[in-house]
Amino acid sequence: MLNNLLPVAVSFFALGIGFAVAESKENVAIWVAAIGVGALALVGLRFRAEKTGRLVATLALLLFLFLVGLIHVTPHLNPPVGPEHLVNQIHGRQTVTLIGNLAKIPARLTDTDGKPATRLLISTELFLLPDTTGGADAISQFRTTTGLVQLTFLAPPPADLSPGDRFMVKARISQPHGYATPGVFDYGKYLGHQSIWLTGLVDSPVDIMRLQTDNPDSWFKPSVSYRYLPERLRHRVATFLDQNLDNPVRGLYKAVLIGDQSEVPEEVLDNFKATGAMHVLAISGMHIGLLVLLFYAIFIRLLKRSTWLILHIPVPKVAAGLTLMPVTAYALIAGCNPPVLRALFMATVVLIAILFDRQKALLTNIALAALVLLVWQPTSLYTASFQLSFGAVIAIAIFFDNIVGRFLDRQQQSSAITRLPASVRKTVNWMLAGLLFSLAIMTAIAPLLVYHFNQIALIGPITTLLVEPLLCLWSLLIGLAAIVIQPLLPGLAVLLLHTGGFGVWGAEKICAVLSGIPFADIQLPTPSLLSMLLYYLLLGCILHWRHRVARFLASFCLGLLILIPAGRQAISYFAASATVSFLDIGQGSATLLALPRGTTVLIDGGGTSGERFDVGRQIIAPFLWSRGLSRLDGIIITHPHTDHYNGLPSVIKLFKPKKIWINGSTTGVDPSYKELLNQAKELGVEMIIPKSGDLLWQDGGDSLRCLLNPSDGGQAGSGEAVEKQAGLNNSSLVLKLESVGASFLFPGDIDKQTEARLLEEPEARSALRSNVLLTPHHGRKTSNSGAFLAAVAPDYLVVSSGRTTPESAFEPTLAEYSKKQGVEMLITSRAGAVFFTASAGKLTRRRFCTDY
Template sequence: MHALSSLPSPWWFAALLPPALWPWRGRALLLALLLGTLLTDWHAQRRLDARWPESAYNEERWLRGTIASLPERADEPAGEDGAPRRTWRFAFVPEPDEDLPSRIRVSWYRTDAVPAGGQCWRLKLRLRAPHGSLNPGGFDYEAWLFRQHLGATATVREAEPCAATGAWPVLRLRQAWSDRVDAILGARPGAALLKALTIGATAELGDADWDAFRLTGTTHLIAISGFNLALVSGFAYFVLRWAWALSAWLCLRVPAQRAALFGSAGVAAVYALLAGFEPPVARALFMLLVLVAAAALYRFTQPSRGLALAWLAIVAADPCAVLAPGLWLSFAAVGAIFYLVVGRWRPEPAWRAAVRVQLFLSFVLAPLTLFYFHGLAWAAPFINLLAVPLFALLTPALLLVALAGSLSPALAGAWLPPTATLLEWVLAALQALAAHWPMAWLPSAPPLAALALALLGSLLLFAPAGLPLRPLGALCLLPLLWPPQQAVRGGLELQVLDVGQGLSVLVRTARHSLLFDAGPAYEDGFDAGASVVAPYVLTRGLRGVDLLVLSHGDRDHAGGVPALRRLLRPMREIGTERGEPCRDGERWEWDGVRFALLHPPAAADADDARADNDRSCVLKIDGPFSLLLPGDIERRAEVRLLDAHPAALRADVLLAPHHGSRSSSSPAFVAAVGAREVIFASGWHNRFGHPRAEVVRRYLDCGARLSMSGEAGAITIFGEAGALRVERWRERAAHYWNAPAAAQPYWRTAGEALPAQPCGG
């Protein structure tokens, strides 16, 4: 159901109800399927109904409510008065109002205020409907908002603190611990890691930290989830069992094992609350409680039933939880452990069992990791053999430090500095491993069939001894090493990716690939190179690209370059600080398709008065159809191109210069190109107003068909049977939680409202 573009009508359920009630062998299964689908539809529709409407985009309203999460901070340059200014992001819960979403994702830019979790604020918010970039294989921001029950995004225009309500006690406790750590440790790396491992506050960990965790396969140890919960619960079990057994009176009334079992479940519940009860933690707690209940009722002889019951409890409470990668990874890990250790008649030494479990987890989780994250840390099994025992000791110890530090400021002052130093040693070790381990990350996105075959192969390889098919498991893993490339349709294929207000274009011929620009990257963590461009390239079956052409150095075009170098390793670069300069006159040919650089001129001086935009690299491609990629050139560069290359400008497809700004796309340039398809690489409702209405009108007057990446999602163009085919990803593959493609987009309506003019006039 989650694969549908829209939720099914209630009439479908009414049509399926009679066969589900009729007495036949499969009615129980059909009835369960019908009830599950109906529950999912009800949950999903409630969330969609609670969203802020697109028709009220940018409407401003005063709202009183509570900050319902630990605010995420990003430091900004100091203001004129020298005071620190920061950007904050947090979940905001307004006071109940039937016209408002129950939770809003708020961004508060460049402020000297210090919001805190649990505080009451009266905010003037500029509200927006959920909308994000949409690309094959890329991060779906709208899906993330949907899973987090966030019905709108907003920016703060004005703010007034209001009296505290006394609610949200757990959040206030978490905020108090965060404030105490900041007061004692400041901005040390150890402080960020300490808060991540004790209260689940990971926002202060930097990109370099997450890269180290990703490359070493230790992310699951840092982001609080099932592993951390199991560690704390297991530690509590053994401590409580030992302490309970010291009293014969207590043991006569409740066996030590049962007392420790229930006590450890209670400790895990408290830890989950302190970690923010985020969805991964809540799912892990539900799973743990179900398994504890099964053990307490002496029904643990079949762990698979307990695991199935935990799945049922989680999915019944939130059917949309199946959209989260963490749910599948958590259950796959627990199921893998059961598969490997339960029912084996020959016991193993503990160290050997631990090695087998770690290796098997790495094998069985590899297909899911490749599916969700488009890559694999091949060193993870070896590093985790040391990291898992280390964090098994660290996590309970850190919680004891947090408990003591929360109760006594003196103990906090004495214990937190050495604790932070220890964590910094651990972080430095992981960073060193990530930096020096050869080819630590293997980027790849094999097709679903190859992943399913690899999962089967993992189960065969670690099956009980004596199974005759075990050697076939190794063969099942081979397709992961050589993922098939998707064929290029028509000999030349162009993909304009939806990277927001920025640009990245993939051009493919039969055996070669070129990336034109890398998309934006910002301090708040969004990197289009890592989250959009690289995943898309990998899902095409490519391990890298032959050539990266950078039009110019503006952040919205060049921000993703470091991520692309790390993940795709371009064989050659043009226009980057490490690559060759982009100069008029260079030409090459791939698979019968001709490429030519038309601008800037070879004699251009980088220090002249020419604007950076007008030094953009301009690429012309001629094959089954022709296309022109002009970067961010403005009118001065357009005049130069009209003088130097009047015939070469003619193209079937044009990427509108400078996102459709009024400083480009002059009437003479638009007429000279004469494009049939024009694409605006602009963000949805971007703050620059691109594409400008007069520019849209100009292209319409010349008979071009128009598309905008921010509205259409990724746009693919190829030639077929002598005609140009255009595919817009939001029209083709959007899910029901994605904003639908507008029949008459706002940017086109604005252009059509202007009076028509002769083409080139």
């Protein structure tokens, strides 16, 4: 009875945890539907022969577990409430001096300009605010505190600082903030799930002072708490790799051995993602599972060499117990982060199941592992690694007997297979099993991959078959051997490390070649929770295809999966409404127009970017996918400043717009802008330079018009003269959208001089009147004159600006006009993305950050 009920009970406990973060009415309805379906299908079928009372009691138990999950996760979703925690003693951004221990190995990074940077995690003990008076006894002014703080500075890691060392640092810290745009990875929430509620910047490495006096070359120090010893061991391994390998082999080897991907070049990461091999670089169940199989087989073979042991001890059980030791040691080297601990615990459950002769109850063992992990760390349910790990394991448990096992049995009986030599036959069977396992796992986790990454690698099963042996059976095992013998035989250890490096090098080259194959991977819009629920219901019905009801439900689910996206397209085409979305994109601008007839146009697409952060790939694209878009009809670049276009190369590649409108500026443009235009031409995108007054889009009485293109020599004067006299800002296209009874003005970065020129022409002045104004030049003092605001007379002001922009940079007239006229001013860095919907002559506004 317990075996049947435990997976269902854990599912309802997890449902309660998931329900806690339902962010919309649609999601709440789907969660409720999932609960109802789960209760009827999973419980009703199992207890169909039982009495009604037993069924009601079981349903009550499942509802109770759902509520327990909901209550259990709630405290983990918000910062700690204790007054001693540092997050409750810091308000806004403050400069503080911290004393504490280095909790993790320093992570090597690169900043937005490609310069070396370092990230430290400090477990705080004391802090000192700058207004504290002190002197020789200033240490007495420090106050006790707790909590983790993530610090970043622009320099390589300090050579004398190791995990567990006590140090003092001066930094500017605050609560972390990501980009408040739908579909975008929430970095602040990600850190919160790791109990990191504060981040900070260190101005210089000289602001870091180590307080320990032990020998820095020793990885074991009596003064260091034992909880830091695994991290110190990782640091020693990382130093060993730094001294003997070059990138990209060093970065990849660090990822495989100690779970540190910070040094893997971005291009190499993209190749692994595109070929579906990214999971090989993340230490998880696959790595731990392979080690379990390897060491279990070794111990079985060694123990069976003794007849006495075979006769007097249960060899499989002893081998299972012995296997736990090397696997646990690898988990310590890998950092004991949540994915590693999750994989270790799942392996431990399997090995304990062998000890108690319960290895056949695989689903029950998986459910037990999930239950303990969710009790220990409930927020791990929201992570992609948790969902993908358990999804893959469940897929193996279900698909093996139903599909893979049957197929391999038939292959064994095939005449073509039986005629092969035994060694060849075994190799073929292993390859077929690996390929089928990869296909089964990809089928099971496909919706999760699209939901989290909007990407499916069609070539993934083949890549996995080629890369996994190189990294996991060659490089990983040889690298672990090198780590073990390094203290005793350093020369041999280096030789082994370079030998294992050939596997890493080969895996990198394979992914680089395969990523260039057309359609190696496809990008897809984010699926709805309803679509995912229907997909898994369809899979369940296919597994029970022999039943008539299952075939009917499968047809029903398949029909809905086809109709849902088609219905969305039809609704967007025939809906008499328009939605304008101003994205929170940092210091830049990006606005999506969703117009009648399903037309979509993106105005600008730039913001804060760097070597490892592409604003187009990591903000604009996820937002478009979250809106169900896979194509754009057009892109408008108001002017060639990087904060208006540097995210567009990725957008053009992923969403293949039909047209791009540009202002035609040629003077003083950055080479990256010319590269962008060349990229668009190579992809066959039509390039258009509109003139002042041109219509860019029209549907009945609705239109998107270019009011002004200074570069075409219109009413603002000669194009070249404007560019030379006032720079690229004043060459901005000025656009106006009129749709469904509402109007929006997009003036780019024009300054007060061009504003005045627009006001000189009576016709142009009257055309400026709009309901919503995207303030020129991000609300800066160089623009936004009182006369211009009066002519536009907006009901809403939208300022697209970054969080680091000081209040003094904004034009005071904006705040004065907002207060005097009762006009709402929305700054994207505070309100998050802002959405306006015009329908039936009514304009409604919605903010992503509801607490603004």
